[in-house]
Amino acid sequence: MKTKTADMGGWNLAYTDQGEGVPVVLLHGFCGSGAYWDEIVPLLESGCRVIVPDLRGHGASGSPNESYSMESMAGDIGKLIDGLGLGENKPVVLGHSLGGYVTLALAEKQADRLRAFGLVHSTAYPDDEKGRAGREKAKQTIQEQGLPAFLDGLIPKLFAPAHLQSMPEAVRKAREIGLGTSPEGAMRTLEAMRDRPDRNAVLWETRLPVLLVAGASDQVIPEERTFSVSGETISQQRIEAAGHMSMMETPGILAQIIKNFISGL
Template sequence: MGKSIINLNGITVSYNEIGKGSPIVLLHGFCGSNGYWDNVITKLSEHYRVIALDLPGHGESANLEGPVTIEDIADHIKDVLDYLNVPQVTMFGHSLGGYITLAFAEKFSQLVNGLSLIHSTAYPDSEEAKKGREAGVEKVKKEGISVFIDGLIPKLFSPDNIEKNQNDITTAKEIGYTTSSQGVMKTLIAMKNRPDRNSVLEKAEIPVLLIAGEKDQIIPSDKTFSVSKSNIKPVLIKDSGHMSMYENPTELINKMIEFMSTVK
């Protein structure tokens, strides 16, 4: 248990595993790593087997070969879970991790007993957002990863929290710098090309938790709360931007544990 690195199908995969009980998988956001979950994983591990992965090209995990889609990453996670002997899972996806969670639930619905989008959305990119992804690729090519990360990370936090979360912003930047340039560029294109997956939420019969930040500048709450059903619980975290695991971790942990009590 703890931080591990494995070689799976010739690809290096890094993850943090802690605790016993029903399995939870935590998928971090774009330019993050399993370190994004450091504030929540210990508490969750008191009750559950928690697996926090480094996504391909992020943290200490290697890139997948060739052009990459969100579906490719979902397939890769399935391989990792097979290796770890996880037959069924509750999946929590932050931002990019939410896009992957939806793709995973669509492809492997029998393996998922609950899912959560944290500061994420089932909607595809708007045309404007797609252009932004392409501009991001060009920025990384021309200016490198550090300049890209320095521009990205502060926007993830609520403007009201910039001062009090300076240490967390520094931590998130340091995590971001570990993302490979290829990982950033491949993931930007994967996000740009992802389809609308609101149908996954509409068809879901398992418990679903949708978490939005009251002051999220990246994904507003109406984009997160896209489907209303009796099995879907919307939660708005006050005083939080796109990074509640740093901005309001206690509230996030409470909502995750509360949600787990509804998962069978």
């Protein structure tokens, strides 16, 4: 996939853009990159225009010396949507984990630019006290021991326990992708995730179709925190064999869920 860049005013946002049809923007999780979606893109691109950015501080994107709030990151994606001329042909935005927090911020402020949105192994809830303490501990680990040491603790939690042995290549790839994160960007993103607000009201109040995807073996975000809201416009999908990384663990199942959601719009 050929990487392109969009000028964000002093730094560049990296992204890929391929396929034709309904535009779908896929946002990756923390210490990830667009490469998280490598197995999903080929399964969608026959019927969709699939746009996959690297969030600020992650992957091949720049790491600006400024706020990494969910609102700032959502602003980056809004600029990308504008730059690609998707004003008329509104995109579906789906966010994994951190990408889901960004998606919710985008849906809160710029819903009129979206066709639909979704959370993949993500939640509208804010961090609780334990979660906030965990962000601080993670930041301290990166500061004192470096990003590789932090990733050694993070990566095993992302996969269903059974997949750590059965999918060594996927686990290795996730760690390699993580090493492409700017340590400074990772620490700023941890602060932003720690401070993000409760956005369940976005799910309650939206008139847009919403997709919620949870993994039965997710050790990071349990399914009840993903399925926080139900309603006529909300599709809840549970993947039995997945942990936090269905795009790598069960790509065929996740791609089919996304295709079914899009075909129903």
